[in-house]
Amino acid sequence: MNIAHWLLRIARVGGGEPALFKGAEMVADYAGFARAAEGLARALVEDGLSPGDRVGLFMKNGPEYLIVYYGVWLAGGAVVPINAKLHPKEAAWILADSGASRAFVTPDLGPDLGAETEVPLTDVTGPAFTQMTEADPLPLVARAEDDLAWLFYTSGTTGKPKGVQITHGMITATSLCYPLDVDPVTAEDAAFYAAPMSHGAGIYAPIHVRMGAQHICPADGGFDPDEVLSLSESHGSTSMFLAPTMVRRLTDAAKAAGHRAAGIKTIVYGGGPMYLADIEEAVDWFGPKFVQIYGQGECPMAITALSRAEVADRSHPNWRARLASVGRAQSQVEVVIGDADGAPLPPGEIGEIMVRGAPVMPGYWNAPEATAKTLKDGWLMTGDIGVMDADGYLTLQDRSKDVIISGGSNIYPREVEEVLLHHDSVHEVSVVGRPSEEWGEDVVAFVVPAPGAKMDPGLLDTFCRENIARFKRPKAYFALPELPKNNYGKVLKTELRKQLTEET
Ligand code: AMP
Numbered sequence: 223m224n225i226a227h228w229l230l231r232i233a234r235v236g237g238g239e240p241a242l243f244k245g246a247e248m249v250a251d252y253a254g255f256a257r258a259a260e261g262l263a264r265a266l267v268e269d270g271l272s273p274g275d276r277v278g279l280f281m282k283n284g285p286e287y288l289i290v291y292y293g294v295w296l297a298g299g300a301v302v303p304i305n306a307k308l309h310p311k312e313a314a315w316i317l318a319d320s321g322a323s324r325a326f327v328t329p330d331l332g333p334d335l336g337a338e339t340e341v342p343l344t345d346v347t348g349p350a351f352t353q354m355t356e357a358d359p360l361p362l363v364a365r366a367e368d369d370l371a372w373l374f375y376t377s378g379t380t381g382k383p384k385g386v387q388i389t390h391g392m393i394t395a396t397s398l399c400y401p402l403d404v405d406p407v408t409a410e411d412a413a414f415y416a417a418p419m420s421h422g423a424g425i426y427a428p429i430h431v432r433m434g435a436q437h438i439c440p441a442d443g444g445f446d447p448d449e450v451l452s453l454s455e456s457h458g459s460t461s462m463f464l465a466p467t468m469v470r471r472l473t474d475a476a477k478a479a480g481h482r483a484a485g486i487k488t489i490v491y492g493g494g495p496m497y498l499a500d501i502e503e504a505v506d507w508f509g510p511k512f513v514q515i516y517g518q519g520e521c522p523m524a525i526t527a528l529s530r531a532e533v534a535d536r537s538h539p540n541w542r543a544r545l546a547s548v549g550r551a552q553s554q555v556e557v558v559i560g561d562a563d564g565a566p567l568p569p570g571e572i573g574e575i576m577v578r579g580a581p582v583m584p585g586y587w588n589a590p591e592a593t594a595k596t597l598k599d600g601w602l603m604t605g606d607i608g609v610m611d612a613d614g615y616l617t618l619q620d621r622s623k624d625v626i627i628s629g630g631s632n633i634y635p636r637e638v639e640e641v642l643l644h645h646d647s648v649h650e651v652s653v654v655g656r657p658s659e660e661w662g663e664d665v666v667a668f669v670v671p672a673p674g675a676k677m678d679p680g681l682l683d684t685f686c687r688e689n690i691a692r693f694k695r696p697k698a699y700f701a702l703p704e705l706p707k708n709n710y711g712k713v714l715k716t717e718l719r720k721q722l723t724e725e726t
Contacts, residue, residue: 224365225393226295228432229256236434239409242285245441245449246456249285252434255292260359262293271323273298273363274370278317278325279420280304280335282443286346287419288427289355290326295390298363300370302385303420306331306443307709312383314338320373320385320587326351328443367391373587374421374519385587386519388425395554395580396524397429403527403552404513405461405488412436414454414462416445422493423463425522447475454485461488463523466496467711469512473504483508488530492516492523494712495618495636498546499643501533510534516548516618520602524552524581526616546640547615548608555579559610564598569612572619572632576601607634624715626655628663633694635665635715641689642667642696645682647675652705652713653696656722667696668718670704677701 229252232239237253250258266277277294279301281287287303294301302320304313306328313335317325324342327335332345344351365371372388401407413430415438417423430437438457440449445468454460464472469491476483486508491501492515505512514528528549535541551557558566559573567573582602585593596603607619619625619634626633635653642651650670655663671677679699686695706717 223367223390223394224295224298224362225371225390225397225428226259226292226362228428229259229292229296230362232431232434233257236409239434240436242288243412243436243438243457244285245439246453255289257359258289258355259292259296261355261357262289263296263363264357264360265354266293266297266299267360267363268357269324271297271299273365275299276302276320276322276370276373278302278304278313278320278322278341279327280306280308280313280325280331280343281328281346282306282330283415283419283423283439284328284346284443285437285439286326286328286351287415287424287439288431288437290346291424291427292431293355295365295371296360296362298365298369300372302373302375303424304375305418305420305709307418310334310338314341316375316383316385317341320375365390367394368584374522376519384589384592386522386583387585387587388519388522389584392522392581392583393425393428396425396522397432399524399527399552399554399581400426400429401433403529404490404515405530407433407435407461409434410459411487412438412457412460414438414450414457414460416440416450416462417464417468422517422523426463426490445471447472448479450486451476451479451481451483454483455481456485458485459487460485461490462486463490463492465493465711466491466500467494467707469496469504470500473500473507477507483511486511488513490515492548495639497643498542498640501545505534514548515552516616518604518606519583520596520604521555521577521579521582524554524579525557525575525577525604526550527552543611543617544615547611547617549616550614551616552581554581557610557616558601559608559616560601560603564601564603569610572607572609575604575606575608575616575618577604578602624654626653626663626665628655628658628665629661629693631693633665638665638667638686638690638694638696641686642669642682644689645685647672647677647681649673649675650705652715652718654715654718654722656698656719664697665694666698666700666722668700668702668705670702 233256241255242250375383517523649672658664
């Protein structure tokens with residue numbers, strides 16, 4: 223099934239219902255949304271697009287993002303959404319790697335990309351785009367479950383990004399997991415695209431289209447916590463995906479404004495580690511609105527979920543342990559912990575997280591070697607290290623490459639970070655290994671002090687002694703004004719390790 227079928231289905235009977243919003247302003251109902259996408263599909267096909275052809279998007283969030291997704295899908299093509307924060311050279315590299323025949327851009331990003339690529343670009347705010355959307359509607363081009371719908375370029379904290387092939391079947395599977403494992407959706411709800419639509423937030427669009435919900439894009443296309451609060455209040459019943467750093471910023475802004483965000487129905491968080499201190503504070507302030515998901519491009523948004531009740535129910539005897547976990551397997555996957563050979567391990571043992579099921583990718587784009595390393599005997603080797611308890615709750619330790627081995631003992635940086643974050647003087651922290659002749663590696667911590675506080679290594683060391691085993695304590699502390707992060711807010715531990723080798 224072509225995933226765009228859901229748009230035509232809702233437009234037929236709910237065409238007059240509101241669909242696309244830019245800020246507070248409605249720009250299309252479902253009939254208008256479908257009409258624009260069908261017109262775009264015709265224009266693309268007349269311009270030479272064949273089934274399976276790739277079309278790039280280098281755009282800020284906006285309603286046109288969804289029109290392009292559906293226009294390309296209706297025409298049988300595949301989208302290649304590129305993170306708007308990437309350098310134009312990186313975006314041009316992705317266009318070339320994907321073999322995109324054309325790309326859609328917003329005016330803030332188009333000219334710089336145009337200087338780096340020969341691929342024809344169309345500005346979605348210009349008359350040429352409007353004309354395309356006004357072409358005669360094209361009937362939907364049939365697509366099968368395993369046909370390509372989306373090439374998702376991994377954020378890549380090291381090396382060049384790889385294109386994950388996301389098929390129509392994978393999007394269907396992930397979409398069905400949403401009401402089963404994350405949150406039910408109705409036509410009264412609104413998806414708020416606070417996080418980049420090139421990533422997980424965009425993967426959640428189809429289920430909201432299927433249910434006839436509304437789609438709200440920020441007025442200027444970026445994440446502004448105050449706008450999220452005010453638009454959620456005026457609109458009501460909004461749901462959004464936020465990376466952990468965005469949850470932190472939203473909590474800070476809401477507290478500063480004394481805003482309890484009654485208009486927000488659900489915040490789905492994930493994509494990186496959420497510290498306990500941060501989620502506890504967020505739930506204290508906003509109430510039971512939070513659901514956690516764990517996924518990766520290779521199995522988008524669909525590995526595990528921790529439900530609203532599990533996040534919020536402090537009366538449960540295992541509440542804190544479960545809050546520190548990423549929940550249980552979503553409904554379309556099996557999740558197991560494997561040893562170095564991929565053999566399943568019993569509950570309580572640490573190993574690599576392996577996933578099998580309908581939302582798992584068939585492979586990377588034009589990268590058979592990387593695919594062979596990642597897909598083994600039908601299992602996706604996630605590269606994440608974790609442990610599962612007897613009830614099936616999965617707790618992530620770290621990426622395998624981030625584990626520190628000191629004096630023969632494995633130390634999971636996350637555990638040390640969780641402790642240090644509970645100290646009042648610490649705003650953010652990242653723990654990495656530093657090469658050591660004596661121990662193999664030493665634990666060291668990079669600390670961003672809390673506003674007005676100074677980092678005091680002696681105090682932090684005492685605090686660690688009181689809370690964790692001695693061998694896990696950092697041997698050195700470095701204060702930084704901020705941590706190096708990639709475009710999705712993930713801390714770049716490789717950069718921190720580089721700083722250490724440059725210093726010694
Ligand atoms: P990406 O493919 O860029 O979305 O990155 C996926 C990676 O982010 C996963 O392999 C995990 O290492 C990490 N990740 C995703 N969700 C979570 C989560 N809920 N908690 C901790 N780490 C996560």
